[in-house]
Amino acid sequence: MNWVRPAPPSEDKRWKIVDAAMRRMGYRRDALIEALHSVQETFGYLDDDSLRYVAQSLRLPLSAVYGVATFYHFFTLKPPGKHTCVVCTGTACHIKGAPQLLEMMEREYQLKPGETTADGRLSLLTARCVGSCGLAPVVVLDRELGGKLTPEQLRHWLEKRLAYDA
Amino acid sequence: MTLEELQRTAQEERASQSKVACHLHVCTAASCLSAGSAQVKQALEQELAERGMRSFCRVKGVGCMGLCSAGPLVAAHPEGFLYGRVTPEDAPDITRSLVEGRPVRRLSVPTDQPFFRRQLKLVLENAGLVDPERLEEYIAAGGYASLLKALTEMTPQDVIREVTISGLRGRGGAGYPTGLKWSTVAKSTDAEKYVVCNADEGDPGAFMDRAVLESDPHRVLEGMTIAAYAVGARHGFIYVRAEYPLAVARLRTAIRQAERAGLLGNRIAGTPFSFHIEVRLGAGAFVCGEETALMASIEGRRGTPRPRPPYPAEYGLWGHSTLINNVETFANIPVIVREGGQWFARIGTATSKGTKVFALAGRVVNTGLIEVPMGISLREIIYEIGGGIPDGRRFKAVQTGGPSGGCIPEEHLDTPVDYESLAALGSMMGSGGLIVMDDATCMVDLARFFLEFSKGESCGKCVPCRVGTAHLYELLDRLVKGEADGESLRMLEELSDLLRHTSLCGLGQSAPNPVLSTLRYFREEYEAHLAGRCLAGTCRVGANR
Numbered sequence: 080m081n082w083v084r085p086a087p088p089s090e091d092k093r094w095k096i097v098d099a100a101m102r103r104m105g106y107r108r109d110a111l112i113e114a115l116h117s118v119q120e121t122f123g124y125l126d127d128d129s130l131r132y133v134a135q136s137l138r139l140p141l142s143a144v145y146g147v148a149t150f151y152h153f154f155t156l157k158p159p160g161k162h163t164c165v166v167c168t169g170t171a172c173h174i175k176g177a178p179q180l181l182e183m184m185e186r187e188y189q190l191k192p193g194e195t196t197a198d199g200r201l202s203l204l205t206a207r208c209v210g211s212c213g214l215a216p217v218v219v220l221d222r223e224l225g226g227k228l229t230p231e232q233l234r235h236w237l238e239k240r241l242a243y244d245a
Numbered sequence: 246m247t248l249e250e251l252q253r254t255a256q257e258e259r260a261s262q263s264k265v266a267c268h269l270h271v272c273t274a275a276s277c278l279s280a281g282s283a284q285v286k287q288a289l290e291q292e293l294a295e296r297g298m299r300s301f302c303r304v305k306g307v308g309c310m311g312l313c314s315a316g317p318l319v320a321a322h323p324e325g326f327l328y329g330r331v332t333p334e335d336a337p338d339i340t341r342s343l344v345e346g347r348p349v350r351r352l353s354v355p356t357d358q359p360f361f362r363r364q365l366k367l368v369l370e371n372a373g374l375v376d377p378e379r380l381e382e383y384i385a386a387g388g389y390a391s392l393l394k395a396l397t398e399m400t401p402q403d404v405i406r407e408v409t410i411s412g413l414r415g416r417g418g419a420g421y422p423t424g425l426k427w428s429t430v431a432k433s434t435d436a437e438k439y440v441v442c443n444a445d446e447g448d449p450g451a452f453m454d455r456a457v458l459e460s461d462p463h464r465v466l467e468g469m470t471i472a473a474y475a476v477g478a479r480h481g482f483i484y485v486r487a488e489y490p491l492a493v494a495r496l497r498t499a500i501r502q503a504e505r506a507g508l509l510g511n512r513i514a515g516t517p518f519s520f521h522i523e524v525r526l527g528a529g530a531f532v533c534g535e536e537t538a539l540m541a542s543i544e545g546r547r548g549t550p551r552p553r554p555p556y557p558a559e560y561g562l563w564g565h566s567t568l569i570n571n572v573e574t575f576a577n578i579p580v581i582v583r584e585g586g587q588w589f590a591r592i593g594t595a596t597s598k599g600t601k602v603f604a605l606a607g608r609v610v611n612t613g614l615i616e617v618p619m620g621i622s623l624r625e626i627i628y629e630i631g632g633g634i635p636d637g638r639r640f641k642a643v644q645t646g647g648p649s650g651g652c653i654p655e656e657h658l659d660t661p662v663d664y665e666s667l668a669a670l671g672s673m674m675g676s677g678g679l680i681v682m683d684d685a686t687c688m689v690d691l692a693r694f695f696l697e698f699s700k701g702e703s704c705g706k707c708v709p710c711r712v713g714t715a716h717l718y719e720l721l722d723r724l725v726k727g728e729a730d731g732e733s734l735r736m737l738e739e740l741s742d743l744l745r746h747t748s749l750c751g752l753g754q755s756a757p758n759p760v761l762s763t764l765r766y767f768r769e770e771y772e773a774h775l776a777g778r779c780l781a782g783t784c785r786v787g788a789n790r
Binding site (some may be wrong): 108111112116141142143147150152153154170171172174175206207208209213214215224226 | 548606
């Protein structure tokens with residue numbers, strides 16, 4: 080029986096990026112993590128369709144793909160909010176006040192790590208050390224890094240960012 | 246690229262550099278970039294262009310200069326001026342000072358302070374001096390000469406002999422003799438062998454490997470290629486954290502450049518030796534720093550460890566003989582081949598040779614990246630290089646080895662930094678995170694912090710680690726909140742002992758270290774928590790009583 084490479088889940092042109100990542104590694108099984116990276120980078124998260132597509136393309140059982148996608152913390156199966164706030168919880172940040180930043184996020188935005196606000200505008204994540212310990216405590220807001228932050232400064236920064244859209 | 250071509254490239258590059266009277270080095274490693282160094286670099290370039298000074302001075306992006314807490318850093322060469330906390334608005338003053346030959350006083354960072362004087366740079370010898378995105382600069386600084394020396398003047402056995410004589414031990418933390426590991430892989434008769442570079446730097450508070458990769462990526466490639474020649478491998482992988490996008494980008498650039506120059510790939514430097522390197526991204530699993538889990542991840546599977554033996558040297562990637570070393574270990578290799586094993590062995594202590602890179606962070610005045618000779622005392626690192634504790638507070642402990650290490654109190658600060666001494670204190674060398682804590686840090690809370698980490702990162706494969714870390718965390722959480730009973734300290738000790746002896750891999754075996762070391766040196770804090778008080782005054786003990 081001849082195996083036929085599956086068609087992408089949608090007409091979206093961006094699937095070509097994912098295809099390219101898998102092709103570069105010859106659709107080998109060890110391309111799985113690279114393929115998932117490319118899906119997440121392209122679409123922001125891994126949805127069911129994308130997992131199914133990658134599984135079929137690499138001829139892997141869906142269970143194996145799901146197993147890998149849920150094992151690694153870097154992969155997310157939920158769509159992220161419009162803005163992503165990552166609070167570093169490495170040791171240096173912990174000592175220098177990251178817990179207070181998280182407390183503020185819960186108090187002001189009712190967000191715990193891993194959650195997104197109901198209006199989908201802001202997601203809160205934590206990171207195990209972003210490696211900028213000299214600037215602790217550190218927050219990464221939409222890939223922009225802010226250091227030596229107090230809870231008040233972080234709130235101010237978030238308000239400015241959120242107000243910008245409105 | 247043959248030896249003659251390499252020398253010619255080096256000469257040409259040096260000639261081109263000496264055409265301008267001075268260079269402004271702007272740090273473009275992650276920490277300074279996040280403090281705004283890209284804008285500073287642009288402003289300096291623009292300023293020089295506007296003043297028509299481009300034939301006089303060149304701006305160059307370089308790697309980490311070490312003093313991250315004073316970033317963004319700019320250095321003027323050859324004047325030797327170092328500027329800290331530079332903003333784009335400072336560009337006119339800096340360029341003017343180059344003409345006048347006097348430093349800008351208000352931005353100056355003294356370079357004769359112990360932070361710089363007490364360091365010894367081998368691994369970081371090029372960091373802050375070469376542009377990590379240009380192969381020519383690495384070659385002009387003597388790069389790839391060691392590789393060509395190994396390929397043309399030495400047999401693989403010669404290379405292994407030098408590494409063995411050097412006394413180099415694994416810099417990932419465990420300290421296994423590198424020469425011994427190499428010779429085991431070299432002896433294997435496997436037709437297919439692999440060389441793997443472990444750049445999955447997961448310890449919170451550790452950023453040594455990232456700095457090396459961002460500052461001098463070619464050095465790691467050169468070290469790996471020499472290793473591949475010594476053990477007879479043709480393929481290599483660098484497993485890097487996805488959280489380090491800049492390091493990944495620079496590595497990929499470096500690999501492309503080295504391949505194009507014939508220093509990597511087929512028939513390297515015109516010799517019959519071929520070696521290919523691929524970058525593989527991690528995906529945020531701490532356990533993948535463990536070598537068997539790392540290999541599972543490279544194979545595209547869940548990163549769970551397996552029992553050893555068989556060790557990777559016998560049964561590694563896809564079942565083949567595999568050499569795994571850490572970034573810093575590979576980065577030491579070019580120096581050892583260049584200067585000889587004997588030379589290297591003169592640095593350090595009887596059992597720990599060479600230097601160690603540390604990421605200094607926490608409650609200390611100077612935070613950043615340092616490289617010191619083995620055998621230096623913790624006190625010298627913290628009080629001389631680190632500049633002591635800020636805000637007039639008191640030193641309490643220094644944490645080494647991340648979640649696998651322990652806390653070392655004041656009375657042991659004169660301990661020399663080497664593998665055995667740190668282990669004897671119940672901590673470990675670890676990969677190089679050094680976090681200083683003052684009296685405002687509660688040690689019970691810190692132990693809980695590390696167990697929360699280990700609990701979250703436990704892969705779940707073996708029961709002692711999966712269940713044990715969760716229980717340890719729960720006990721500590723109750724202690725922190727003041728809800729624990731008198732039995733809990735004994736239970737902590739018992740459970741720690743169980744984890745240490747029955748877990749499958751290093752994660753579970755070393756996860757109790759933060760608990761045991763704080764129990765050993767700061768037992769009074771635990772007892773105070775039992776009595777409803779927090780000595781550091783940070784925990785709300787008894788709030789729920």
